[in-house]
Amino acid sequence: MARVEVSTTIKRPVEDVWAVISNVENNPKWSSFALEAKQTSPGPIGVGTTARVVGKFLGRRMESESVITEFEPNRKYTWESKSGPFPLKGSTALEQIDGGTRVTGTIEAEPGGFFKLAEPLVVSMAKRSVQGDLDNLKDLMEANAL
Incomplete structure (x- = not known):
């Protein structure tokens, strides 16, 4: 299992950061991977919400359907892909700290094929x-562009 975890601090309140990141349709505004993102289930965002994301990684176009499996407003959400080139799970956690919000993103994948062969590089x-x-995301939010 490949795992990536990164973080940054955004000088904005948790509620502002949450409003942007918890809506999948905002992803193309700040994520270089997401070319398109659309919520595919009706209703408010929460556990069970589904989305379709079209992205590009290592020059390859990828399309996946995902579902939110954990949703704690202003704290954390987790999603899992239900289709795509390999199983993928991601989460974003927020923590209020002095002067802003700590954002931690985690991605876990079980790569196969080409991606398995090149796992360290990937x-x-x-x-x-x-x-x-x-x-x-930090730059855009701190400039009030999102």
Whole structure:
């Protein structure tokens, strides 16, 4: 199992950060991976909410359906892919700290095929990509662009 965990601190209240990251349709605004993201189930976001995400990683277009498996407003949400090139699980946790919000993103994957052969490289590139996304989120939120 490949695992990546990164974090950053955003100088905004937890509630502001949560409002952006808990809505999958905001992902293309700050994530370099997400080309498209759409909630596919009706109703408010919570456990059981489904989404379709189209992204690009290592030059390959990837499409997956995912479901939220854990949802604690202003604290944490976890999702799991139900389709795509390999099983994937991700979570985002928020913690109020002096001067802002600590955001920690975790991705776990069970790569197969090409991705399994190149796992060390894929993990390194995924870590850099996810850290870049959190840094982009930080920059946009601190500039009040999100």
